[in-house]
Amino acid sequence: MSGFVGALALGIVAIVEIALADSRSLGLAGVAFGVLMLAGWVAGAGTAAIGRGLERAGRWEPIVLAAVGAPWVVWLAACAFEGRRARTMAGKSAMQAALVVVGVFALWVASRGVIALRERLRAGRPAGMWGATLLVVAAALVIGDHVLLPRLYPFFHISLRMASVAAALAGAAALAPTRRARLPVLLVALGGGPVALAALAAFPELRAAAFERGSLSSLARLPIWQGEASRSLRAADNALAPPAGPRFPGRDVFLLTVDALRADRLGSYGYRRPTPNLDRLAAQSVVFDRAYASTPHTSFSLASILTGRHVHARLAQAASAGRVSVGAHETLPEILRTFRVKTAGFFPPAVFFIDHERFLDYEQSAYGFEYVKYEFLDATLRAAQLGAFLDADGRGRQVFAWIHYFEPHEPYLRQPGFDFGPSASDRYDGEVAATDRAVGRLLARIDAERPDAIVIVTADHGEEFDDHGGHYHGTTLFDEQLRVPLIVRVPGVAPRRVRAPVGTVDIAPTLLSLLDIPTPAGLDGVDLSPWMAEGPLPESLARVQRPVFAEVLQKRMIARGDEKLVCDFAGGFCSLYDLARDPGERHDLATERPTRVAALRRDLQRALDRLADVDDHDPAERALARARAGDPEAAEGLRALIAGADIERARLAAGLLFDISDRLDAAAVPRDGRGDVELAERLRLAAARAGDAAARADVRALLDRPDLPSAMRFQAALALAERGDGSGLGVLARAVAAGESFEQRVAAASALGGLRDCRATAPLLAVLADVRMRRFAVRALGALGDPRAVPRLCALVGGDSYISVREESARALGRIGDRAAAVDLLAAARREREPSVVAAALEALDALGRLPPDAVPCPSGDCASLVMAPRAGSADLWLLYAPGASGRVRLRIGTAEAEAEIGPKRAVAMPIEDAAGATRVEIDGPSGLRAVWRR
Secondary structure: OHHHHHHHHHHHHHHHHHHHHOOOOHHHHHHHHHHHHHHHHHHHHHHHHHHHHHHOOHHHHHHHHHHHHHHHHHHHHHHOOOOHHHHOOOOHHHHHHHHHHHHHHHHHHHHHHHHHHHHHHHOOOOOHHHHHHHHHHHHHHHHHHHHOOOOOOHHHHHHHHHHHHHHHHHHHHHOOOOHHHHHHHHHHHHHHHHHHHHHHHHOHHHHHHHHHHOOOHHHOOOHHHHHHHHHHHHHHHHHOOOOOOOOOOOOOEEEEEEOOOOHHHOHHHOOOOOOHHHHHHHHOOEEEOOEEOOOOOHHHHHHHHHHOOOHHHHHHHHHHHOOOOHHHOOOHHHHHHOOOOEEEEEEOHHHHOOOHHHHHHHHHHHHHOOEEEEOOOOHHHHHHHHHHHHHOOOOOOOEEEEEEEOOOOOOOOOOOOOOOOOOHHHHHHHHHHHHHHHHHHHHHHHHHHOOOOEEEEEEOOOOEEOOOOOEEOOOOOOHHHHEEOOEEEOOOOOOEEEOOOEEHHHHHHHHHHHOOOOOOOOOOOOOOHHHHOOOOOOOHHHHHOOOEEEEEOOEEEEEEOOEEEEEEOOOOEEEEEEOOOOOOOOOOOOOOOHHHHHHHHHHHHHHHHHHOOOOOOOHHHHHHHHHHOOOHHHHHHHHHHHOOOOHHHHHHHHHHHHHHHHHOOHHHOOOOOOOOHHHHHHHHHHHHHHOOHHHHHHHHHHHOOOOOOHHHHHHHHHHHHOOOOOOOHHHHHHHHHHOOOHHHHHHHHHHHHHHOOHHHHHHHHHHHHOOOOHHHHHHHHHHHOOHHHHHHHHHHHHHOOOHHHHHHHHHHHHHHOOHHHHHHHHHHHHHOOOHHHHHHHHHHHHHOOOOOOOOEEOOOOOOOOOOOOOOOOOEEEEEEEEOOOOEEEEEEEOOEEEEEEEOOOEEEEEEEEOOOOOOOEEEEOOOOOEEEEEO
């Protein structure tokens, strides 16, 4: 009886779902009926069993039922205030508490009604009206699930679905017909259900219909077909072949890369300052508006351009698996040489600066180029250098030449003839303009001697100027650091703009296709030549284009169409941006578009699987690959491997579990080493890092073992230090000076700073000499709080060549709290031209209680129209500081205007150009604002 009631209830719900979906597909109807009726049979039987147990509670039964449902109500109340605005609402906690009380009371009332209905049924009294009413309520809830806030607030829809099932079960129980009428329903449920599940596994179109157009049927996402779904998606990626692009065998190719050139600093990409030579080239070319570097690091990004592979991602996977080195990937020059193309490379040693030890193979082979000029050289001399090659070695030969310009990279130098101003952004623009002039000379030589040559201009990464609170590159996946120009001139191909996102990793396969040379298997990039085909672009091309992947640190990005998803594996969250409406990436849409986040998250996982060469049929390999990428969601798969029969794979999984254990609860880390000493030790390390106090005692004992492998010794020291235990301080001090990798050195510095143990001061001061580690060491010294570091930090805040180091030094001095630093901070604030450094110095001075004496408080409550007389000058800098206020600040000096966002205890510095002769200064901003004028 109970199974029949459940099958009948969800069968009725299925009818409503099919009607709402407006589907003419009999397959969808069969799936909905079969799956839901089978689920209803199981739910009905289970509910009846639970009900028989609850009946023993007697008169306490309604209270027990309300108590059972209370956790759901608490979860619902918590989810209801998870939105960005709701989190900051006044009285949020009181409203949540009230929602819990009302919800539990409603459950108690509903429980009493269900029990009364049950008694009426047992007494043989008619309950038709009640049954019909409950079924109408169930149908209304299903309709509400479809029409109210579709695809928003998942907790809301889950609640409606649960309520609709409960109402349908109660209504079906009240209307249950005779035993003879039950047989067809049970046959459909028990016979049609497995058939429907098999149909879902076999037919992706049915799966899409059930999951996207149904609400309750979408809950049938069982693991039965998840592997099949992944395989179908992979097959779809391969099956949707784009149309063929043009072919130009025998053409010369010149690949020009400009270091740190962000796309939006070229006139052809909409910048206010023109770059005439590159703009002229763009007018003759196919211009890709949204091209992304594979990672915002020079070494890895250039390697990806020259190999067609995501070198950074593949190296991380390979290093963790102990398989290959970075030099194992065949390069574009090596491929071209086999087809008798003369190759030449002109690049500086700086291209191997980051993780130099990992690029020894490429450095020694010069990426496989035959003719090499490996030296620092001014951009203006590169044209002559290329000319010498063409006159000698390249005469009468098909050539491929790569020229890398280093000028826009920091430190930014003022360029004669292009002095746009004193700020870092202005000096950067000057270097871009000077490089544009040098590129113009090179293009003139190419056009004169090899007019049919293919010319490609791109960059290794962009550059940030406080767009999202940072500087330089290598830290985020926002467009200012990742988006680069990609200009491809192919004589004979009509100029056009392409909006679809592409990657610089696509350059190698595109070049090979244009030259009609077979593309090797295994490249991560895709051929972009179809975008260059004659005639209008086919509408299907954008749909075929594979989403673009990029990464840095523990962040991973996937871009498809106008959407861009960035997942921070260290923080355990993803952010979604609509670049068509929000090109500045200011509005995170993750909470508003959860279904799009889920879809792009699947795209991201498929990209990671491809990069790890993971077999779709092997969930273990998928778990290992995800863990190597730093994804904390891999924990469940790792636990399965740890419990498996393969002890070597279990040890590997335990080692990878350590890498993500700082984002896990200690209870999520298994403890059973199954008699294997090494496995048990690795699990204790992971448990200690996750916060298990008992495991920390075992880890301290591990440090005393002389035979402990160095990698595990570092893990032990790191796990203890992150929990405030300095037992492994000596190990970390050695690691910060000479760790096995740059990432290990950074982790050691951070851990030393968090210990707040003055014994860590000396090793951190010593590492300041290393330019790559300086910023991380400064941050750690600030966290450490030892006044002995103040003299070195004062020297850095006043004279280091890197903006980020000066800014970090100012913040560190503020954290240490030694008032002896106030003189140096004040001098830096008055001398410094970079607004972010000035702001950091002001914040530090406030922390020390030493704000500048000439800080002028706003005279009115809203700080409107603060009138001051500026001195003569053309680059006035206003320092604005809000000790306890926040809001938007607008500064007007004469006809010049600037805006900035200010917050409590946060300073901003606003440069105003061409303010000479102005007699009035107006500042609109929050109350409590202070302003300082400075030339």
